[in-house]
Amino acid sequence: MPEDLVSEALRRARLGRRPPAGLVIYSDQGSQYTAPRFKGLVAKHGAQQSMSRRGNCYDNAHAESFRRRLKAELLDGGSFPG
Template sequence: MVCRFPAGLVVHSDQGSQYTATRYKDLLARHGAVQSMSRSGNYYDNAHAESFWSRFKAKLLDSGSFFGMAEAQLEISYHIA
């Protein structure tokens, strides 16, 4: 199954090196996504998103990894819905 995201999808992140890397920016551009990033020194700009992802990853990845894509999709949709 291939996921298609709508053009103009906004992807918000902090200013970590993995998000400022050329390869990451190119990946977003190839898929028509727009990068949104906190301003330098604005620590609370994406605090809600950071908190969500922190808890989300802790809950989902606590037991290790998924057996396959179908299991990952099922678990992710359960936690987000």
């Protein structure tokens, strides 16, 4: 996955949702997420990047599990208000 793709997705998400500073972006250690350009974009918007330590894919497992449960219980076939 190219870095341009994740950077553009972040830009579009920020424009569409306008999250407050402090947004947490969960990712793995992929080259697109560790690229200086993407990291700069994250910092520019006052967001924080959270990623697993190298070789430890379970670091963000609790966050991913929580988001999956939250989505399942809150959405129940619907959608978040936008």
